[in-house]
Amino acid sequence: MPKLSLIIPTRNAEEHLHEALECLITQSNDDFEVILLDCMSTDGTTAIIDEFCEEYVDFRRVDFPSENTNAAMNKGLELAKGDYVWFYAPDGRVTDQTVGAFLETAEAKDADVVAGRIWYFGDFEPYYDIYADTTTVLPKFDKYERSILWDSELSNKIFRRHILVARNLTVPENLYEAGGILNLRALLGGLSFTGCPAAVYQRREQRGLEGFSPHLVPSLENAKVWVARMQEVFSIIEAEIKKDTGSLDGDEAFLQEAVYRTVSVLLNRFYRYFWHMDQETLTFVTEAFETHVQLLIPERFKKLKDAHPDIPLPNLVGNLQQAAENPAFSMLLDIADNEELPPLLNSLYMQTFPFFEVFARQSQYDSLFFPERWKTVPNLHVLPDEGFHNLARSEARSRVSINLRDGKPIDPRVLQKVHYAAVPLFAKPFFFNQTKNSFKVKRTLKEKGLNIT
Numbered sequence: 445m446p447k448l449s450l451i452i453p454t455r456n457a458e459e460h461l462h463e464a465l466e467c468l469i470t471q472s473n474d475d476f477e478v479i480l481l482d483c484m485s486t487d488g489t490t491a492i493i494d495e496f497c498e499e500y501v502d503f504r505r506v507d508f509p510s511e512n513t514n515a516a517m518n519k520g521l522e523l524a525k526g527d528y529v530w531f532y533a534p535d536g537r538v539t540d541q542t543v544g545a546f547l548e549t550a551e552a553k554d555a556d557v558v559a560g561r562i563w564y565f566g567d568f569e570p571y572y573d574i575y576a577d578t579t580t581v582l583p584k585f586d587k588y589e590r591s592i593l594w595d596s597e598l599s600n601k602i603f604r605r606h607i608l609v610a611r612n613l614t615v616p617e618n619l620y621e622a623g624g625i626l627n628l629r630a631l632l633g634g635l636s637f638t639g640c641p642a643a644v645y646q647r648r649e650q651r652g653l654e655g656f657s658p659h660l661v662p663s664l665e666n667a668k669v670w671v672a673r674m675q676e677v678f679s680i681i682e683a684e685i686k687k688d689t690g691s692l693d694g695d696e697a698f699l700q701e702a703v704y705r706t707v708s709v710l711l712n713r714f715y716r717y718f719w720h721m722d723q724e725t726l727t728f729v730t731e732a733f734e735t736h737v738q739l740l741i742p743e744r745f746k747k748l749k750d751a752h753p754d755i756p757l758p759n760l761v762g763n764l765q766q767a768a769e770n771p772a773f774s775m776l777l778d779i780a781d782n783e784e785l786p787p788l789l790n791s792l793y794m795q796t797f798p799f800f801e802v803f804a805r806q807s808q809y810d811s812l813f814f815p816e817r818w819k820t821v822p823n824l825h826v827l828p829d830e831g832f833h834n835l836a837r838s839e840a841r842s843r844v845s846i847n848l849r850d851g852k853p854i855d856p857r858v859l860q861k862v863h864y865a866a867v868p869l870f871a872k873p874f875f876f877n878q879t880k881n882s883f884k885v886k887r888t889l890k891e892k893g894l895n896i897t
Contacts, residue, residue: 446502447547448476448602450532451520453513458488460535460648465496465503467537473544476530478503479523481516515617521608528558529605531598531615531623537646545642546602553583556604556635557627560643562597566650566657573647576600580639585631588698592631593677593705596624600645607635616676620669621659625676632684651794651856662717664725670713671732674706695741703739704748710736711752715760718798719821723764730762753864754797761799768822772863773800773872774840776833776847782811784851789818791853797860803836805829844872855883 450468454461468478480493482505490505497503506523508516517531528550542560550558561580562573575594582589598615608614613629616622631637650657659666681699686692692699710733714721721729737758740748749757761767775792779785785808792802801823808814809826818824827835837845862876 446475446477446526449524449526449529450476450478451517451529452532452534453481453483453516454485454489454534455483455511455513456485456487456489457534458492461489461492464534464536470540471543472541473547476543479506479520481506481508481520483508483511483513483516512617514615514622518614524605526605528602530602533599535648536599539644542643545640549640553638555638556607557630557637558602558640560600560640560645562600563644563646564649565646566648580641582639585637590698590701592627593701596627598623619673621673628680662714662720664728667714667725667729670709677702700741700744703736704744707733707737716796719793727762730760733760754860765822767799771799771801771842774842774845775800775802776836776845777804777808778847778849779851782808782813785813786815787853788851789815793818794856795859796856797863801841803827805832843869846873846876854880858883
């Protein structure tokens with residue numbers, strides 16, 4: 445019997461699946477089986493699965509008659525034979541030592557759950573997840589260990605199989621991003637957790653020039669899913685606290701951490717990508733934020749404000765037109781080559797500080813290269829080519845005008861850093877260029893594997 449069962453649900457995963465499976469072949473410890481549950485894929489996913497199943501005897505394909513990948517994970521749990529199970533994403537990667545590190549730690553610590561690190565990679569600068577790092581250095585978890593609310597990933601953890609089965613701990617099938625619910629129930633259910641820094645799961649996250657990973661799209665559907673998921677988290681926590689203490693005040697540290705995470709995600713995953721939302725989505729996000737932020741005690745609200753100095757809290761701007769009329773920056777498209785417009789504009793509208801306006805020449809707007817999706821945003825101003833600079837500066841609503849003289853993509857954090865930097869307004873254009881270049885250098889060095897903070 446294998447020590448570990450990898451459970452991999454797939455649904456139209458052909459783009460990255462081969463890479464995700466290839467890194468399993470090179471593991472230093474091969475005492476595992478791989479259960480690939482295909483959820484009615486319509487692309488080339490099954491061909492990739494069959495390729496690996498034909499070559500490796502420990503790989504097997506299971507056709508799952510539903511598109512629900514959460515349900516597929518639970519079916520995989522039923523089929524698994526390993527002492528431990530690992531719910532592994534079909535678009536991630538792992539280092540060659542990860543399986544061995546997981547199993548060695550599980551045996552040495554006799555743990556029910558072993559948590560590893562998460563390395564995020566994608567369109568912009570790669571980084572280690574600080575919350576997963578917190579969990580990996582803990583030799584033992586308290587019942588109300590708050591870091592588990594942030595480290596909600598499943599793919600960086602292995603679970604003792606018979607404990608999950610005996611206690612009917614499964615992945616909720618009616619909630620997206622439901623892995624964190626299983627983690628939470630396992631923690632509150634008394635399973636012993638430990639960390640393993642040597643186990644590294646590499647999580648692919650696209651939030652940049654080419655768009656968003658599906659779960660990161662700032663859409664109304666995803667916003668509603670997130671709020672519903674966190675309502676389930678609140679219900680679980682509230683029931684557990686009442687069971688332990690007989691009452692619930694609302695200021696309990698664990699519950700406050702869950703509320704804090706909810707409003708943080710509403711800000712960072714949705715609100716900061718302001719121009720990617722329509723008015724209906726923006727209204728839902730701002731109303732959900734205002735409802736939940738009222739649940740924070742003063743100390744936690746101060747922490748939230750300190751973490752987001754560039755956004756006036758608690759009163760978010762909830763109207764696209766209002767934001768367009770009150771920009772902090774006026775960005776002038778001053779590039780000569782129209783072919784550079786798509787990467788530049790896409791990176792500009794990915795800025796995590798969204799309160800800016802854009803001035804473009806009529807010839808740029810009329811070119812084949814101006815992205816259609818940005819032609820109708822209310823913060824775009826199109827001016828005649830002749831006298832463009834004078835017209836732009838006379839019509840600018842902000843006190844800081846910045847000329848974008850090259851089409852190179854801008855790191856998404858640049859405007860945020862420039863906005864709250866303690867430099868005079870006249871110096872902000874210079875600071876913008878300095879910051880842009882600094883982030884570019886750091887990203888290049890990190891991609892080379894250097895430890896740059």
